[in-house]
Amino acid sequence: MIIPREHIRDACDAARAKGAAVVFTNGCFDVLHAGHVRYLTKARAMGDFLVIGLNSDDSVRRLKGNGRPINTEDDRAEVLDALRAVDAVTIFGEPTAEALIAMVRPDVYVKGGDYTLETLPEAKIVKEYGGRVEFVPLVEGRSTTNVIERIRSGA
Numbered sequence: 142m143i144i145p146r147e148h149i150r151d152a153c154d155a156a157r158a159k160g161a162a163v164v165f166t167n168g169c170f171d172v173l174h175a176g177h178v179r180y181l182t183k184a185r186a187m188g189d190f191l192v193i194g195l196n197s198d199d200s201v202r203r204l205k206g207n208g209r210p211i212n213t214e215d216d217r218a219e220v221l222d223a224l225r226a227v228d229a230v231t232i233f234g235e236p237t238a239e240a241l242i243a244m245v246r247p248d249v250y251v252k253g254g255d256y257t258l259e260t261l262p263e264a265k266i267v268k269e270y271g272g273r274v275e276f277v278p279l280v281e282g283r284s285t286t287n288v289i290e291r292i293r294s295g296a
Contacts, residue, residue: 149231156190165247167194167238171210184251185226197234254278
């Protein structure tokens with residue numbers, strides 16, 4: 142389900158009321174590739190209800206520069222929502238997912254192996270309320286940047 146931000150807490154509370162462990166991750170997910178699918182499948186395996194915090198188009202531009210995102214936030218949300226591993230998608234526009242995590246209060250917060258507890262601002266919030274932070278190793282050679290470079294180079 143694609144859920145407006147103002148209703149995401151209610152969706153998570155409803156999942157918890159049914160006994161589900163809420164897992165949260167966030168990112169741009171601009172050009173979906175096998176690395177994303179493997180990552181989200183592993184994240185979902187850490188709980189029962191996977192919520193994706195999807196960066197808005199404006200926040201992707203701030204993070205990745207002009208020319209990004211390739212796909213609009215509505216299209217990216219629809220593609221993510223179609224994945225078996227994903228239970229809910231919500232869009233946020235801040236530079237980090239801290240405020241969204243404070244709302245969702247996931248049992249498990251998952252990020253890629255390119256982060257550490259020290260470089261992940263959201264980790265502090267998760268630890269404060271007793272949640273768990275997990276890292277999923279990156280899939281070598283799989284990145285949106287690589288896909289875009291191959292397309293632009295004609296390779």
